[in-house]
Amino acid sequence: MSFDAAYQDQKLKSVGTRPLRPDGVDKVTGRARYGADFNMPGQLVARILRSPHAHARIKSIDTNRAEAVKGVKAIITAADLPDLTNGDAGTYAILDNCMAREKAMYDGHAVAAVAAIDEHAARKALKFIEVEYEVLPHVTDVDAAMEDDAPLVKDDVFTTGVEPAPTKPSNIANRAEFGHGDVEKGFGAADVIVERSYKTEQTHQGYIEPHACVANCNSDGSAELWVCTQGHFVYRQNCADLLGLEVSKLRVTSSEIGGGFGGKTHVWAEPVALALSRKAGRPVKLVMSREEVFRASGPTSATSIDVRIGATKDGKITAAEATLRYASGPYADMWAELGAMTSFACYDLENVKTVGLEILVNRPKTTAYRAPSAPMAAFAVESAIDELAHKIDMDAVDFRIKNAASEGTKSSYGPVYGPIGIGPTLRAAKEHPHMSAPLGKNQGRGMACGFWFNFGGQTCTDLNVNADGTVTLAVGTVDVGGSRASLSLIAAEELGIEYQDIKAVIADTATLGYNDMTDGSRGTFSTSMATISAARNAITVMRERAALTWDIPVEDVYWEDGHAHAAGAKHDNRAPLSVKELAAEAGNTGGPIAGHSELVADGAGVSFATHICDIEVDPETGSSRVVRYTVIQDAGKAVHPSYVEGQYQGGAAQGIGWALNEEYIYGEDGRLQNPGFLDYRIPVCSDLPMIDTQILEIPNPNHPYGVRGVGETSIVPPLAAIANAVSNAVGVRMAHIPISPPRILAALTDAADG
Amino acid sequence: MSSIAVSTTINDDDVEFLCQPDETLLDVLRNRLGLMGAKEGCGTGDCGACSAIVDGRVVCSCLVLGAEAQGRTIETIEGMANGSELHPLQRKFIEHAALQCGICTPGFLMAAKALLEVNPDPTETEIRFWLAGNLCRCTGYDKIVRAVQDAAAEMRGENA
């Protein structure tokens, strides 16, 4: 049955309310089971041996002594994994990152793994694995990696996206260009031009739950995996592809997930755990330490960005240009391309050009982090926009409003926009009391806009009406922040029953069809669409059952307020049948009542936000504190407003941490110096003020209730908002993120000196 | 290494266990006693996800040896509710949507409980500094602080 996803303006009863989340009690009583909270009989403990070198050829690995340690049941190296050297390059890279085959590409890269009866035996065995390395020159800095004499991370990478194709290998893996118009002509028409280089350091998603899984491979080829992941169906496919397993025989169950933010969209240790289990013939539990999480799982790119923007004195941008270099770790991806696409997406520009350069470095493989690549680009562009507004003596919000993209604008990355929300968030910011509140001594105010693509994707749900009329909703998108509550609201709305009568669960891969991951802000957007569709299918069944019960044609039965109604006077005004009544009779009217749905939830639509922030700086120490923060973002329709606010606040907090203190610090030796929460400084409770939110609801035309993804955009503006606020507070433009106290104090000292 | 026999009190129950000399209280709770509500987020006392109350003081159970539990009185998240009746903090965390992923929640609840026992009427600043050892990456802390404020008010009888 085809599903009409078009927005219908209607009065909603359940959607938009704030009921208690169904998994709340489990989570406040310590009963919710996360990745490390599951055990299997006879399970072994796995540990991974990691490279202490940033770049080294693995000459040999001798595991004999380690295998002799009492209690050791299996040891694997890349030699025990399928050799995908001549296969798909992307698949090869994923496996090579899980276990280095020829070279250790970064400090912390896995080179061997042990499964043993306990932690002590595993730890002892790790010490007895002898790896002979040939240490190679390394490069960890994005700009240094571009220099002609930089050590090559890979000698078989030739820059793609340039003509003619280069003949010399390079750390520049790809060049991608976007834009339109003639920027040089545009700059010629400008009265004022701002040109500046920016840098951002590498940050980590910083989820509190380390990666954890329990793998169990049986001798008959069947296997189970319990894992914390943002997408168990994707993990199943990845692990099957990497290890040569049959998809149907690998059953993956997603645990409760202790944060992901993109970092759990990607397999890291799960294939290793499965391979160990296969070799040992026993279940294997693998839990990363915090240090391993930092050294060897998904940080985002460090970047180096040049921006040039020109405008006329009356505030019209005439040309905009950016070159964006994104470090991707040792494996090329498209992080720079994403940065290049998002950089100027908020604006209506006649002449724009962006170039993204994907740079290989000896750092962990970069993976998605909440609106991946957009925050750094927004930092650079929104800083330059602010500076330009100052230069032409125009209010920063007015300047943005004057140049904001709107319906019909040709976006900087190509397509022409439909109805979009940047203008409304800017106008809301202008009218917000925060914008006109007085500032104290040493305080500065900054604001910035952010853009992100939202995604939809493949989605499948089952909705079962139980004998007592309650409903079980089985979904396949992992609940990272309250989506079971939101989806229950959606089912309640569509069926016309109470929220309390819906129980949403996350189904495992053996019991539901394929679902894409909870990423790209798609969880609630896409699964709500599938839930609406499943509910409508269940209603169709219930109408048929009512028709049977009443012995009237199904066309004469309509659904309203949770009841089947017989239409018109000719049916003697029969009393409507409730879901409960229909469910009770289901056994005699055709069997269980259910609605199923599989669909592609496309058309998520792009998302915009505007943030305002006040910062107080101690000019003597460079210390800074966020004293007020406001998030304004379009949600389309907020299904459960508390959790929408939560997404806004959480993204802002992550962005604030990124802007002020978080960074990967590498030594000259190419080793990570701060792989822990002590020196990788995420915001603590006392660092932040309350974070005010304003939810705008501009219906998404491609969703029946107008819902838009909300998860990611909130991390895009903070870097720039903070940079602008600090710069306004101290009178010096801060162009290097994080804007840590030493950087602020150094900038102030430099300014004072001259 | 030989095991050590430990007698202790956990959530008002007498508990005996054997543990290795280098085993942390967190590992004992999780791996030997099945009390998995305390989580290991870092193992170095930087995240607070493993918070437990030992002799009235909230501590990181990852920085306590199992052997040190001898003769002590320990409270964990599993003992916070009174049977099926949630503690006001637990209820307010749910009502205020003060958790998203929930991994940090048991630790926050233990720390907040310890706070309200010594300071029934904390200011926002006092709450924020007391809870600074509990990391949350999802919420930005806003709703957590509000939940603690509201629970404190209820426990003082102000908005019953």
Place this chain on the structure above:
Amino acid sequence: MRYERPQTIQDATALLAGAEAKSYVLAGGTDLLVRMQSDDFEADLIVDIKAIAGMDQITEVEDGFVIGAGVPCAALAENAALVAAWPGVVEAANLIGSTQIQGRCTVVGNLCNASPAADSVPALVASNARVRIAGPSGQREVDILDVPVSPGKTSLKKGEFIEAVVLPKGAAHLGDAYLRFIPRTEMDIAVVGVGVHLALDDAGAISSARVALGAVGPKVVLSQEAADTLVGTKLEDAALEALATACSDASNPIDDKRGTVAFRKQVAGVLARRAAQTAYTRAGGK
């Protein structure tokens, strides 16, 4: 590895003096257990001293306070007499780590971990505190300044452990303060720390001063030059400027993941100025 919980000081020193190659004293454990997480950590013996009588006590004696080696830092703030006499020391001890860490960590542990960035150490050094060391050959007392030697190393001999910190009690017109710089508001290791202790004469002029700096060298720095800038003054602006300069000059820090040389030198002066002002006010200066 063995875990022992001796009941007496003699048993503890005997254990520590025994044959084991590597032994560690466990009090609050907030540093030791972190080290134990490392794959490289090896120990033969852990001696938990908290069951020894008196270790968990703060005792007010005629000429001062004796703080047992097992007293968690949180307990310092709960002792009104100690807070009144040594607010700076208590502040410093209460800055170490989180609430959870406070429930376990001890000032003696902070000292014996021998980190140059230890928060309580500059305050204790400024306060002229001493430590009581138990050993196989009996008890001895030394200046706190003489305990840390270099990062991770103390002057304690095999078989010895510190059983208590002894804080003096002085006449009227005393005041102390400790300030540190961290990037966040909590949970960080000090990038710079400054402890100041002042005594005033009846006219409100500074009669003696001690200024100790943390995280600006391989161990805590007690700067006579900095103290000299204050003596005889009423903390006028010129004195404060001279103090700041002296503290910056006395700092010999390194560049590391927590801060730069330039930053630490500059901020050492700023914090010294501010800590001196607080100490002066506490001493009754106006």
Place this chain on the structure above:
Amino acid sequence: MVDVTLWAGLRPFADNQEVVRVDARTIREMLRKLEERYPGLHEPFRGQVAVAVNGVIYRNDWSQELPEGAEVMLMRRLAGG
């Protein structure tokens, strides 16, 4: 009839054209016809392509209809967090 804009990386496979005119009513038909005309596009079209139709990006729904004269752009399939 729609004009389809190719991203830079695709152009070498399509006689270095930036815009290709295709007679197609749906995304599926458009992609099939492009691939028939330019077999080199086969590889990039496997799992790597998204299609923007009048500003809305489609990553999976190849049944989406292409209104006459619609703005159609091929884009690389993007990642989210």
